[in-house]
Structure formats: C-alpha cells, structure tokens
Amino acid sequence: MSKSLLLSLETSSPVCSVALHRVADGSLVGQSELRLDKSHSTHLTILIEQLLANTGHQLADLAAVAVSDGPGSYTGLRIGGAAAKGLCFALDIPLIAVSTLQALTAQVAAGTARPESWLYCPMLDARRTEVYAALYMPDGQEVLAPTPLLLDADTLAEQLAHHSVLFFGHGAAKFQALLGEQPNAGFLAGIEPSAISVGQLGVAAFHRQQFQDVAYYEPFYLKEVYTTTPKVK
Structure with a gap:
C-alpha cells in the first residue's frame, strides 16, 4: 500500500487543516483541523502525525503533498509551504500547489x-x-x-x-x-478554506502531473509583504 496517498495542507487562514486522499480514486481517507488562531507553526506537524496514526498510515505511504498556494495569510502560507517542501524533500515525492x-x-x-x-x-x-x-x-x-x-x-x-x-x-x-x-x-457565511478541497484538486493535478519545483517553490502571496523597522529607543 506504499505511495498510495496524497497529503493536503491548508494554512492560508486561521484554520489549520490537513487531509488524506487516495490518489487512485480521490476518496477521502481522513481529515483533521484546528480552529485556533496562530496555531500553524506549533500544531501543523502534530496534526499530520496524528492524522497518519489515526488512519493507520505512515509517511512512507505518501505519493505527493498538496499545499494551499494562496493568496491568504503570509505567515500561514509560509509555514504550510515550508512544511510541504520539507516532506517532499525528505520523501522524494512531488509537490502540488493548489489555488486557495x-x-x-x-x-x-x-x-x-x-x-x-x-x-x-x-x-x-x-x-x-x-x-x-x-x-x-x-x-x-x-x-x-x-x-x-x-x-x-x-x-x-x-x-x-x-x-x-x-x-x-x-x-x-x-x-x-x-x-x-x-x-x-x-x-454565504461561515465558509473557511479546507484541506479536503485542496486534496480533491490536488489529486486531479497529480494525475495531470502538474508538479512544482520543490527547491524553488514559493507560495502565491499576491501582494508584496510590508514590514517595518522597529524604532531605536
């Protein structure tokens, strides 16, 4: 059963969401999310580990990783992109970017x-x-x-x-x-981005072999990020 799953990550909003789909037929294996603001950096890896464990799978079962590409929260997208790239590098599997x-x-x-x-x-x-x-x-x-x-x-x-x-x-x-x-x-009120829909589009992109260059991938921020320099006291 190795290399049979697609892991999807959605971190563009305050909702931190992960999902697993079967690449063969796009069926949903499981999903997990955390509606806790600014939780991505501390909880994304934990959500991935728990989802794999709860569905009886391991990292070796992943055929690809799909990540919500943006636009959205700069920090959230950066965290999701870094996690996706790290997994793809370590497992030598493709990276898929899906428009948020x-x-x-x-x-x-x-x-x-x-x-x-x-x-x-x-x-x-x-x-x-x-x-x-x-x-x-x-x-x-x-x-x-x-x-x-x-x-x-x-x-x-x-x-x-x-x-x-x-x-x-x-x-x-x-x-x-x-x-x-x-x-x-x-x-419509109460609609938040979900890793489930990222995964569904990610499976379709997997079959079209629409992959990113893992080394050079950057999320689609849409706007330049503005930062300020703290004033010297």
Missing part, C-alpha cells in the same frame, strides 16, 4: 443547489476595505484571476449587472455591508 481561492470555490460549488446558476466569488480578508478575490465558473474555470480588490458599493458592478454572483469567505461580510440590496448577489 479555486479550492474554496470547489468546496462551495459542490454543496450548492443548481451550481450552474452562479458565478463564484471567494473573498479573503486583506485588511481594511481590501480583499483577495477571484471569479470562477462552477467547473472552476477562471473568469477573473485572483487579485487584490478595494471594496466599495460599485465593486464588480459590471458582473453583478449580468450574472448572479455568490460571495463567500471571511472577506465577504465586508462587501455585503458596503453593497446593500443587490438582487444578483448571494452571500
């Missing part, structure tokens, strides 16, 4: 009645009135590439004039407050 926004869309579309009726707009909070967002068809086809959006009442007005758009993710509430009444807009 595309995985979130797949997660929502799978549970939506008449999914073909909507365009899907995942929104992740980027602080103040900004979000990381994209637009997808129900099958995951990209309509608007992931981008930082400054929100106001006219954001995505052209798309909303011609399509029903479903908004979700922890940045969507900010847009709902600004948008007001809009008959073509739907909003």
